[in-house]
Amino acid sequence: MNTQSILKVENVSYHYEKTTRNVIDRMSAEFEKGKLYVLTGRSGAGKSTFLSLLAGLDKVSSGKILYKGKNLCDMDADAYRAREIGVVFQGFNLLKNCSAVENILLSRHISEQSGAKLDREKEREEVLSDLSKIGIDPSTAERKVMHISGGEQQRISIARALSHDPDIVIADEPTGNLDAENAHAIMKIFEHLAHDKGKCVIVVTHSTDLRSYGDVVMEIGAKR
Amino acid sequence: MYIFKNACKNLMRNGWRNTLVAVILTIMLAATTVVLLLRDAAGAWIRDFQNSFSIETTMGVDWSYAEKHMQTQEVTNEDGSVSMVSTFEPEEVPMEVWDKIATSQYLKKAQLAACTGFVSDELQAVKMDESLSRMEGMTLEELMDLFGVKTEEELYTIMSKKDAERIMDFKKDMIGQIYCVSDPKLLYEFANGMRELSEGRFCEKAGEVIVCEEFAKTNNLRIGDTFTVEGARKGDHDVRELKLVGIFTDHYAKANAADVWVGVSASDMVATYETLSYLGFSDVYPLEESIHYYVKDTDSLPLFEEEARSMGLPDSYSMKYEIEDYESIVNPVEKMSDFAASFGGITLLVGTCVLVVLMIINIRDRKYEIGVLRAIGMKKSHVARGIIYESFTIVGFAAVLGVLLGRLLVKPVLRFASPSNMEITKFIGEDMRFTFPVVGTALGLALVCGIIGIFFITRYEPMRIFRSAQ
Ligand SMILES: Nc1ncnc2c1ncn2[C@@H]1O[C@H](COP(=O)(O)OP(=O)(O)OP(=O)(O)O)[C@@H](O)[C@H]1O
Ligand SMILES: [Mg+2]
Numbered sequence: 001m002n003t004q005s006i007l008k009v010e011n012v013s014y015h016y017e018k019t020t021r022n023v024i025d026r027m028s029a030e031f032e033k034g035k036l037y038v039l040t041g042r043s044g045a046g047k048s049t050f051l052s053l054l055a056g057l058d059k060v061s062s063g064k065i066l067y068k069g070k071n072l073c074d075m076d077a078d079a080y081r082a083r084e085i086g087v088v089f090q091g092f093n094l095l096k097n098c099s100a101v102e103n104i105l106l107s108r109h110i111s112e113q114s115g116a117k118l119d120r121e122k123e124r125e126e127v128l129s130d131l132s133k134i135g136i137d138p139s140t141a142e143r144k145v146m147h148i149s150g151g152e153q154q155r156i157s158i159a160r161a162l163s164h165d166p167d168i169v170i171a172d173e174p175t176g177n178l179d180a181e182n183a184h185a186i187m188k189i190f191e192h193l194a195h196d197k198g199k200c201v202i203v204v205t206h207s208t209d210l211r212s213y214g215d216v217v218m219e220i221g222a223k224r
Numbered sequence: 225m226y227i228f229k230n231a232c233k234n235l236m237r238n239g240w241r242n243t244l245v246a247v248i249l250t251i252m253l254a255a256t257t258v259v260l261l262l263r264d265a266a267g268a269w270i271r272d273f274q275n276s277f278s279i280e281t282t283m284g285v286d287w288s289y290a291e292k293h294m295q296t297q298e299v300t301n302e303d304g305s306v307s308m309v310s311t312f313e314p315e316e317v318p319m320e321v322w323d324k325i326a327t328s329q330y331l332k333k334a335q336l337a338a339c340t341g342f343v344s345d346e347l348q349a350v351k352m353d354e355s356l357s358r359m360e361g362m363t364l365e366e367l368m369d370l371f372g373v374k375t376e377e378e379l380y381t382i383m384s385k386k387d388a389e390r391i392m393d394f395k396k397d398m399i400g401q402i403y404c405v406s407d408p409k410l411l412y413e414f415a416n417g418m419r420e421l422s423e424g425r426f427c428e429k430a431g432e433v434i435v436c437e438e439f440a441k442t443n444n445l446r447i448g449d450t451f452t453v454e455g456a457r458k459g460d461h462d463v464r465e466l467k468l469v470g471i472f473t474d475h476y477a478k479a480n481a482a483d484v485w486v487g488v489s490a491s492d493m494v495a496t497y498e499t500l501s502y503l504g505f506s507d508v509y510p511l512e513e514s515i516h517y518y519v520k521d522t523d524s525l526p527l528f529e530e531e532a533r534s535m536g537l538p539d540s541y542s543m544k545y546e547i548e549d550y551e552s553i554v555n556p557v558e559k560m561s562d563f564a565a566s567f568g569g570i571t572l573l574v575g576t577c578v579l580v581v582l583m584i585i586n587i588r589d590r591k592y593e594i595g596v597l598r599a600i601g602m603k604k605s606h607v608a609r610g611i612i613y614e615s616f617t618i619v620g621f622a623a624v625l626g627v628l629l630g631r632l633l634v635k636p637v638l639r640f641a642s643p644s645n646m647e648i649t650k651f652i653g654e655d656m657r658f659t660f661p662v663v664g665t666a667l668g669l670a671l672v673c674g675i676i677g678i679f680f681i682t683r684y685e686p687m688r689i690f691r692s693a694q
Contacts, residue, residue: 057599082601093596097237109226110602160600 006167006200007031007054012063014046014053023049026063029218033167036194037202038214045221047204051172054202055087056080082111086161088171092153096146100136100156101127103145104163111164131159134189151182158189169193170202175210187213227606231613242618245582249622249669250629252575256665257630258637259568260658265638266561268651270554278332278518279525279545283325283532285314286542293540299381302374313384314540319500319508321536322515328535330519330528335410336497337514339401340505341394341456349399350438350490360394360456367391394507398456400491402433404500405514411494412514417475423447424470430498434470438490447471455505464503466493522547557648560641576669583673587611587680594681604681611677612670619670627662 007030014024023046031037041047052058053065056077065072067084081087094103104127131141134155140148145156154174161169171190175183187203187210194201194215203214211217235242294310301307319338326334341360362370364379367388373379379388405411408426413419424447427434435445445451450467454460474490500508519528529543587594597607635649642648 055599078598078601078603080601081599087599089599093592093599095593095596098233102233106226106230106597107600109230110597110600110606113226113603113606 005030005032006068008066008069009054010064010066012053012060012065014049014058014061016049022061024053024060027220028063031168031200031202033200034194034198035200035215036190036213037200038211038217039202039204039220040206040208040211040217041220043206047220048172050220051087051170051202051204054168054170055085082113083164084166084168086164086166086169088154088157088161088169088174090173090176092150092157092177094145094153094157094160097144099144100131100141100148100159103156104131104160107160107163127159127163130163131156134159150177151179151185154178154182154186155189158186162193166199168200168202172204173206174203175205175207180209183207183210227610228613231610232617234610235614235617241582241586245579246618246622246625248575248578248582249619249666250625252571252669253623253626253662253666254629254633255568255571255575256662257627257658258634259564260661261630261634261652262564262638262641263561264653264658265634265648265651266557266564266642268653269648270557272651273554273557277550278520279522279547281517281519281525281528281543281545282513282515283517283537283541283543284512286540289540289542290314299377302378309381313386315538317510317512317536317538317541319510322510322512324535325517325532325537328517328528328531330524330531332518332520334518335406335514335516337403337405337411337511338497338500339403339492339509339511340500340503341398341401341507342453342493342503342505343395343397343399343456344451344453346451347399347443347453350436350442358398359391360398361396362391364388364392393458394456395458400439400489400493401509402453402493402495402499402503403511404495404497405511406497408434408494408496410516413474413476414472419472419474419476421470422473424468427469427494427496427499430496430502431464431466432469433466433493433495433499434472435468435493436490437471437473439493440468440471445471453503455503455507457505457507460505460507462504466495466499519545522550557642564641572665576672579669579673580676583615583676584680587677607681608674608678611681612674615673615677616667616670619666619673623663623666626666627659630662 009027009029009031012024012027013022015022027050039047039050049058053060056072056075059073067075067080072080094100095106098106101124105123108123108127128138128141132138136152136155136159140152141156145153148156154177158169158171158174161171169190174190175186178186190201190203191213193199203210205211290312294312296308296310298306299309322336322338326336359367359370364376368374368376368379371379371382373382403411408414411419414421421434422437424434439445443451445468447468447470450465452463452465454463472494517528517532519525525543525545529537532543533539594607598604634652638649638652
């Protein structure tokens with residue numbers, strides 16, 4: 001086993017409750033830190049389902065997912081999401097009524113509640129400086145999310161996913177709503193996260209254009 | 225802590241909906257407050273009414289009895305003709321009997337009244353019209369002259385011998401009467417606004433008197449002055465001191481033939497009933513019309529009459545009363561109270577339903593938010609706590625507002641709702657007792673909202689968030 005391997009998927013099958021068809025069928029994979037993984041597959045192939053399993057939002061029907069060698073099923077899924085993994089959603093999924101800063105602070109507080117050690121004193125300054133690094137100026141950061149552009153929102157949601165410094169970042173079609181220019185910018189951020197920050201980044205995308213960013217490209221639902 | 229902070233922020237973020245919820249809650253809690261206060265006041269009013277309820281009775285000559293017991297006499301007229309005169313002389317009931325009846329166990333209270341004549345070296349009667357003169361103190365000749373009769377027998381057809389003798393037993397210079405009444409305020413003239421206190425106060429203790437403006441003027445009397453009086457009967461020689469504590473105006477007398485009145489009653493004084501024994505004059509004349517006995521309840525009426533007779537009330541007297549209908553007075557108040565209770569209940573029920581619906585819509589709308597929170601690792605219990613904090617904060621706010629609003633509203637509501645002429649508003653409690661049930665109701669509502677919130681959260685799977693956005 002590779003020492004860098006952080007997530008290990010072993011012979012995982014999954015079917016939705018009250019259905020018999022396996023959406024994920026005996027799948028195995030390994031994810032390492034410092035690499036960007038691109039997952040592709042046709043619509044309905046089970047990409048989102050797979051991510052939700054990785055994120056601990058749902059439990060496998062059979063097989064196991066190991067995080068640092070520990071079975072995800074035996075872990076506190078909420079704490080796992082709050083501390084170890086950052087999730088970026090296709091629809092950004094920020095709290096629309098809150099400002100970017102509030103969104104990120106809330107996420108940090110949730111992580112703290114789960115035991116993450118974060119600096120409380122200068123958190124606001126930290127968040128603002130983090131945001132400015134990804135091109136969100138302070139005035140935008142204090143505005144309500146609903147008045148912020150899609151590209152900016154996606155960057156903020158990435159910032160939120162990273163706010164508690166997780167080892168793993170997963171993103172479900174993070175560029176789905178963006179124009180090509182913005183999509184590339186986002187993918188560059190992920191690339192930077194994987195290669196320079198040493199994170200394990202897993203991105204689901206439809207776009208053949210963006211596949212080239214992946215160190216590893218995985219087709220979901222290919223063998224059937 | 226961050227959960228509470230976030231809850232507070234959420235309340236601000238979802239402004240309009242929370243305002244609506246707060247308004248509904250405030251209305252419900254204000255209604256609850258009003259209902260509780262109103263019921264409390266109505267209850268206090270009923271208790272007070274029960275305490276003060278009594279049947280006012282008076283006793284007077286029974287004229288049907290009198291008719292049956294007339295005495296017919298032959299009287300020889302001046303011209304020698306003979307005519308038949310029927311008379312009935314009611315027994316005199318001395319003051320002692322009235323006093324004794326007042327001690328009956330069937331009474332809630334009694335109003336006793338008697339008057340006694342007085343003379344004084346220091347005082348003068350208000351000037352009388354020349355044509356009028358006091359009968360008291362006249363000699364037999366003067367009386368016969370007054371009525372224009374020649375013989376004593378003729379006089380006695382006009383007034384009884386007993387009355388004539390009584391009149392003749394008075395001192396010549398009698399000034400007036402002192403009316404001694406248990407509660408002078410309740411004396412007919414004062415109670416009906418014919419007389420009105422214009423200066424000072426009503427007499428409260430033995431030896432205190434109030435007089436008419438004219439009498440005070442004639443004798444140059446001021447509040448606080450003292451003077452001495454003596455009994456008006458020939459045998460009375462004890463001197464007593466009286467103190468002036470108030471002066472009254474006699475509106476009725478002023479409006480009607482002042483000349484007749486002036487002198488007849490302008491020289492009278494009013495005092496408390498204790499003053500009668502304080503003076504100790506031998507002349508005591510019971511004021512039967514002003515003697516009232518307040519019987520506890522309807523059932524006690526015959527028992528009271530029986531007791532009064534055994535105490536010396538003669539058969540020629542009958543007891544008069546009007547039964548105030550207890551039920552007809554208390555029932556409307558009770559009905560109002562019950563109506564208020566059901567109104568309050570319905571308000572609570574409807575309000576709770578509306579709140580529950582709002583809460584459900586709220587949670588549905590907030591699924592997205594909850595999904596996001598869960599997806600970034602917030603525990604179910606924390607999300608639930610946030611929602612409970614939100615509902616408790618809003619309910620607490622509404623409770624304070626509702627209680628205050630209810631307090632403000634209860635008076636006008638009560639004035640509007642209570643049967644006319646019933647001063648129930650003064651029974652509105654001032655203490656904070658009523659806040660406990662209101663706060664209890666509020667907490668109950670908060671709990672209901674919280675539980676519904678939790679119910680929906682626990683049924684919400686965060687993984688749907690991956691699909692909901694697409
Ligand atoms: N709650 C559910 N119950 C039953 N079946 C479901 C449920 N959610 C999704 N599915 C089915 O599971 C399969 C995989 O869905 P999933 O959303 O993971 O696909 P996907 O690869 O993300 O597709 P897309 O590219 O369109 O996002 C689909 O056939 C879908 O219809
Ligand atoms: Mg999908």
